[in-house]
Amino acid sequence: MIVNLLRRFSLFRKKTPLEKYQDKLLVLLKSGAAPEMIKEILLLDKALKDYHSYIESMNSDLLSVGSELVHKWGNRAS
């Protein structure tokens, strides 16, 4: 019951693969890492296996555009 309460308040909420993918992608794009490295890191994460085929097909130039946009417009939560 305590675990359910904690999950309800997001303290131990299990993240879905989608949420993990979104969190990880934003951090990697903000980091300025090269697009090939971003893809490699995402592909090494077994929790994101549902997204691996999509990740493999990502265009490096456009991933760089994504990095630029997150760097320019992405605001960290205070």
Place this chain on the structure above:
Amino acid sequence: MFRMWYGLKMEALHKPSKGVAWFSTAETYATHSPLLENNYLEALEWTIDSRSFQPLPERDRKILHDMASRKKLTGHGVHYSVLSVGGKEIRERWLSKLKNDPLLNHYAHLSVHFGFSTGRGFQDGAPLPLPFTAETLDIGRKNLEALAHIVPCRIGLENLALAFSPQDVSRQGEFLDKLLEPFDGFLLLDIHNLYSQSYNFDMPIIDLAKTYPLQRVREIHISGGSWSVGKTGKRIRRDTHDHCVPQDVFAALEEIIPLCPNLEFIFLEQLPSALQTDDQRNQFQEDYMSLLKVSG
């Protein structure tokens, strides 16, 4: 004779209203006020979160309210992250501010962006693409439901320019249609966004447009953009909302309008930062006149 008159009248009744995206800045006012004063602007789009929902200056308030009174004001939100799983508190704060928007009951319709921009530690930013899966569809519908609960008018989504993968290009239309279905939502079709994807992924723009649910299109955007060069040496089209509208975009607009039976508004967009000089403002006004000519 009556039939000819009736046909022409029906055609006139169904012509979409043309206008511009309005921002509360000196540059916007300097550029758009001549168009407004000479009755060239039939409608306006207001980016509802462009000032973080802060109260409007009196001048802008009067202009927007006047357009709203004629049912020719649309609302557009940039920072509601429709496809984000995390950031629930951020979305709730955004909706709470929207509830207090004095124009909320006056928008002809209201759109937000397809994509996600929030996640752990990120509160807003430019929207990014996501693959079309059962999970992404489910989260998108839940977030749209929360929006529809607050907004008294029809809600819609704008298509995204940025695509990471060919999947993002080929399936965005289908994804948008499925997201909008439960709400009878509308599509805001940004033709420059289509143009960017068409160039970047080498797909003819009209073929790409036809993968979208064009019967849902009630609003069209056109704008300019820019070029950059990727590390591979390939030119990339960027949706930067600056510079003139390419001729290819006007040509696509002319072909796409007849494919959208429910089209109500067409807006020319340009960021205020790209309206600093007389040349830039004159170019914008020329683009607007071209829009009026192309769209009839």
